[in-house]
Amino acid sequence: MKKNNKFNELTKEEERVIIDGGTEMAFVGEFVDKKEVGDYLCKRCDAVLFESTAKFDSGTGWPSFDAAIENSVKYIKDVGSIEVRCANCDAHLGHVFYNESMTGKNARY
Numbered sequence: 001m002k003k004n005n006k007f008n009e010l011t012k013e014e015e016r017v018i019i020d021g022g023t024e025m026a027f028v029g030e031f032v033d034k035k036e037v038g039d040y041l042c043k044r045c046d047a048v049l050f051e052s053t054a055k056f057d058s059g060t061g062w063p064s065f066d067a068a069i070e071n072s073v074k075y076i077k078d079v080g081s082i083e084v085r086c087a088n089c090d091a092h093l094g095h096v097f098y099n100e101s102m103t104g105k106n107a108r109y
């Protein structure tokens with residue numbers, strides 16, 4: 001993985017989510033319904049986190065993936081769930097949920 005210590009500038013709302021671990025409102029994100037082929041990058045440091053082949057429509061209103069690129073994310077035990085952060089810059093990415101039977105990999109990031 002490419003290491004990058006130069007961070008992108010974030011809007012106040014992006015900071016609230018990415019730095020402070022807030023939650024983006026459901027169904028408002030620009031990537032919710034995106035189906036184009038490509039990589040999904042960390043908004044803060046541009047590390048490659050997810051491939052579009054792992055993206056699926058979870059109906060939750062948030063972009064969902066059933067796998068992260070190996071070693072691109074780290075997992076932090078939260079109350080009742082597991083928080084996912086960028087392994088490079090520590091940006092909050094959301095949570096991962098298992099055993100929902102939404103895809104064969106049985107995981108939802």
Ligand SMILES: [Zn+2]
Nearest residue numbers: 042045086089
């Ligand atoms: Zn990052």
